[in-house]
Amino acid sequence: xxxxxxxxxxxxxxxxxxxxxxxxxxxxxxxxxxxxxxxxxxxxxxxxxxxxxxxxxxxxxxxxxxxxxxxxxxxxxxxxxxxxxxxxxxxxxxxxxxxxxxxxxxxxxxxxxxxxxxxxxxxxxxxxxxxxxxxxxxxxxxxxxxxxxxxxxxxxxxxxxxxxxxxxxxxxxxxxxxxxxxxxxxxxxxxxxxxxxxxxxxxx
Amino acid sequence: xxxxxxxxxxxxxxxxxxxxxxxxxxxxxxxxxxxxxxxxxxxxxxxxxxxxxxxxxxxxxxxxxxxxxxxxxxxxxxxxxxxxxxxxxxxxxxxxxxxxxxxxxxxxxxxxxxxxxxxxxxxxxxxxxxxxxxxxxxxxxxxxxxxxxxxxxxxxxxxxxxxxxxxxxxxxxxxxxxxxxxxxxxxxxxxxxxxxxxxxxxxxxx
Numbered sequence: 001x002x003x004x005x006x007x008x009x010x011x012x013x014x015x016x017x018x019x020x021x022x023x024x025x026x027x028x029x030x031x032x033x034x035x036x037x038x039x040x041x042x043x044x045x046x047x048x049x050x051x052x053x054x055x056x057x058x059x060x061x062x063x064x065x066x067x068x069x070x071x072x073x074x075x076x077x078x079x080x081x082x083x084x085x086x087x088x089x090x091x092x093x094x095x096x097x098x099x100x101x102x103x104x105x106x107x108x109x110x111x112x113x114x115x116x117x118x119x120x121x122x123x124x125x126x127x128x129x130x131x132x133x134x135x136x137x138x139x140x141x142x143x144x145x146x147x148x149x150x151x152x153x154x155x156x157x158x159x160x161x162x163x164x165x166x167x168x169x170x171x172x173x174x175x176x177x178x179x180x181x182x183x184x185x186x187x188x189x190x191x192x193x194x195x196x197x198x199x200x201x202x203x204x
Numbered sequence: 205x206x207x208x209x210x211x212x213x214x215x216x217x218x219x220x221x222x223x224x225x226x227x228x229x230x231x232x233x234x235x236x237x238x239x240x241x242x243x244x245x246x247x248x249x250x251x252x253x254x255x256x257x258x259x260x261x262x263x264x265x266x267x268x269x270x271x272x273x274x275x276x277x278x279x280x281x282x283x284x285x286x287x288x289x290x291x292x293x294x295x296x297x298x299x300x301x302x303x304x305x306x307x308x309x310x311x312x313x314x315x316x317x318x319x320x321x322x323x324x325x326x327x328x329x330x331x332x333x334x335x336x337x338x339x340x341x342x343x344x345x346x347x348x349x350x351x352x353x354x355x356x357x358x359x360x361x362x363x364x365x366x367x368x369x370x371x372x373x374x375x376x377x378x379x380x381x382x383x384x385x386x387x388x389x390x391x392x393x394x395x396x397x398x399x400x401x402x403x404x405x406x407x408x409x410x
Contacts, residue, residue: 036249036402036403036404037400037401037402037403038375038401038402038403039401040377040399040400040401042401044368044373044375044401044403045373046368046370046372046373046374046375046403046405047368047375048368048370049368050366051366051368051377052366052375052377052401055366055377056399080391096292096293096294096364096365096366098292098364099292099364099365099366099379102362102364102379102381103379103397103399105381105392105395106379106381106395106396106397107397109383109392109394109395110395110396110397113272113394117391117392118391118392118395119389119390119391119392120385120390120392122390124390125385125387125390128287128358128385128387128390129387131287131328131329131330132285132287132328132329132355132358132387133329133354133355133387134329153388153389154388154389154390155386155389155390155391203370
C-alpha cells in the first residue's frame, strides 16, 4: 500500500514537473527576429501623431497624383525639379519632416525617371564640387587645362517641390493637414497641390 | 527517490520534492526569460547588420541592373566617389559605422571583373591628398590633385527616421536613401531606397 501511494505521488510529481517545464519553455520561447519588425504600413498601438503608415500612404498617393498633371504627363521632355523642404507648421518642431519629401523623391526617382529629373540644391552641389573637384570657384585656367568641371554646368530646375504641414491639436485627438506643392520657378505659379489629412488619437 | 519516499514516509516527501522542483524551475525560468529582456542588443530599434546587408545588396543590385546607368557605362566606366553618410536619424551613427553602408556597396560593385569595367571608384579628394602627401616619392609627387582621376559621379546616402517613444514602447521607421549624383550638373541619375520599421515593448525586467 505505501508503495502504491508513493508511486502515485511520484507519477503526479513527474507530470507536474513536465507541465511546469512545458509552460516555462513556452513562456521563454523568443519571438522571431521579424517579430520586432512590423510592416512599415502597419499600425502599432504605441505610435502617436503622424505615423509611418501615414508617411507611406501619403507619399505613395501624392507621388502618383503628381505624375498625372499635364505639365509632366504631356511634356515631351523631362521635367527638372529641385526638392526644397517641408515648412513644418505643426506643434511638433522635433519631427523629422524632411523624411516626407525624401520618400517622395525616392519614389519618383525609382518609377518616373523617364519623365522627371531631380537636381540637388545649388549650395549642396557647390559643396560637393568644392569637396571633390577642388571647387567651382578655383583657378579657371587650371581647371580648363586639366579638363575639370567648367563653370555653370548645373542643370537648372524648372520646378520646386515643397510642402507645408499643419496640425490642430485637441484634447483627445490631433488633426493633421499635410500639403505638397509643385511651383514653377519662372512664374511662381503653383501648378500642382496635393494634400493628405488625418486625425490621430492622443495617448497619455 | 522511491526508496527515499519509502524510508521517510510519503506524505511530506512528495510535497517537498514537488516544491523543490517548482522552485528550481522558477529560478531556471527567471534566468532564461530574464536574459534577453536585460540585454538591450537583442531588442532595440537601431539599424543593424541585417539591415546593412539587405539594403546594400539591394542597392548594389539595383545600380548594376539600372538601364540609365547602363547607357552611361556603354561609353566608358563611371568614375564614382563616395561621400560621407548624412545621418538624419535619431540613432547616433559614428563616422566609421556610417561609412560601412557606402563602402559595402562599393565592395559589391567591384567584386566582379565585369562590374569593375563599368564602375571605377576613386578616393575622395581629402583622403587622396592625405595619402599622396604621406606617400610622396620625390619627383613623382606633382602636388595635390595633379594626378587624381576626377570623379564624374558621387554616391551619396541619407538616412532618415521617424521615432515614437514612450516609457513602455519605442518604434522607429527608417528610410535609407542612396543616390548617384552627376557632380557636374547636380542631376540625380539614380536613387534607391530601403525602409524598415522596428518596434519593441519594455519587458518585465527592463
